[in-house]
Amino acid sequence: MDYKTRLINRFDRKSAVIGVVGLGYVGLPLVLRFAEEGFQVLGIDIDPAKVRQLTAGRSYIKHIPSEALRRARKSGFQATTDFSLARKADALIICVPTPLDEHREPDLSFVVNTVESLVPHIRAGQVMSLESTTYPGTTDEELVPRVSACGLTIGKDYFVVFSPEREDPGNPKFNTRTIPKVCGGVTPACREVGVALYSKAIDRVIPVSSTRVAEMTKLLENIHRAVNIGLVNEMKIVADRMGIDIHEVIRAASTKPFGFVPYQPGPGLGGHCIPIDPFYLTWKAREYGVHTRFIELAGEVNSGMPEWVIGKVADALNERGKSVKGSRILVLGIAYKKDVDDPRESPSMVLLELLRKRGARYAYSDPYFPVFPRMREHHFELKSVPLTPRNISSFDCVLVATHHSAFDYKLLKKHAKLIVDTRGVYLKPARNIVKA
Secondary structure (H helix, E strand, C coil): CCHHHHHHHHHHHCCCEEEEECCCCCHHHHHHHHHHCCCEEEEECCCHHHHHHHHCCCCCCCCCCHHHHHHHHHCCCEEECCHHHHHHCCEEEECCCCCECCCCCECCHHHHHHHHHHHHHCCCCEEEEECCCCCCCHHHHHHHHHHHCCCCCECCCEEEEECCCCCCCCCCCCCCCCCCEEEEECCHHHHHHHHHHHCCCCCCEEEECCHHHHHHHHHHHHHHHHHHHHHHHHHHHHHHHCCCCHHHHHHHHCCCCCCCCCCCCCCCCCCCCCCCHHHHHHHHHHHCCCCCHHHHHHHHHHHCHHHHHHHHHHHHHHHCCCCCCCCEEEEECCCCCCCCCCCCCCHHHHHHHHHHHCCCEEEEECCCCCECCCCCCCCCCCECCCCCHHHHHCCCEEEECCCCCCCCHHHHHHHCCCEEECCCCCCCCCCCEEEC
16 A cells, blocks of 8 residues: 555544644644544654643633543643654644744745754655745745655655645634645645645645745735735825724724625734735745736835824824823734734734834733733833723723723723724724824
């Protein structure tokens, strides 16, 4: 029996060991999904503290309950920092970050380091799947040569696929199982193995002709959002100058049953995908002599939103006889999106940096971050401010940056001297509310 048939049979019988490398917002839901289907799952991460928590059955992600982890542990889930255990796995699914470097260019160091840590321990009869968002060609250029250097023939005794993650934390309508999964292989045999792997845990798997198509698919999905958010952010600026509430406009336009998809403006882009992924394509496109003007223009609009918001704060304070410098300003929410505990690329961080630069006396309130999180780029010695009437009224301005459901917006409206609303929380105008 050849390696492909043997591996597919192991997936069909659920006797395969599933290895997930990178146990964060993407990797951990996959661990739980495969464990729920009865697979033995091996989780590998470089962070010993994270591994200790998982081994104890404690979740460090808000929307993933600890009870789900404890069930996975009972069914055989093992978390480790030991890459040599990768030899035991039949599938190695890589879910590591792909950030930008200081020059806003792709940083593939996490992917490359992970693959190089795995390569000494891989064996014939495995499938390696990369899920990290990246530019077209990454699988062919970074994974294939490293695997082939071990003397393994891809498509015959080793299988390599790209299957982009599509996690949407905090979205109650979709989960890991119900979100369709795109899968492209280096060879047709690789694709067949990849589809067999994911079809055991995901309701619908969409095979595509190559890893490059799968890589480009993920970029198109996220660039589509980035460009449309850029458009609606620009429309917001125009509408503001005209004295029009853009959120009311969007609600009205959304009643059209065809030809319109609503996107919401905000104080900037956040998360590990939308602010970053367009740069992966624009960087790679230059290799082919293509200048992605449309994508880059949307990026300029979105990256300029925090400055525009602080300008609105300054104008609102000025009308009340105050300046930003010396004013007490409370940033409401530092997560990148509503009802999640993820601060990555959050526009709130930029807002805080701008307030610090302008001499404001700044603070924040966020129920998911009692203490300001440790981050690579942003450092603040702050603790979350409780939203009591006394605390709220002590600030010159409350800046709504992330509209968590846990916030009491009626209480805020009643006691805040000034609210600058970047999320369209308040539908009706009021003397102490300014839209931004």
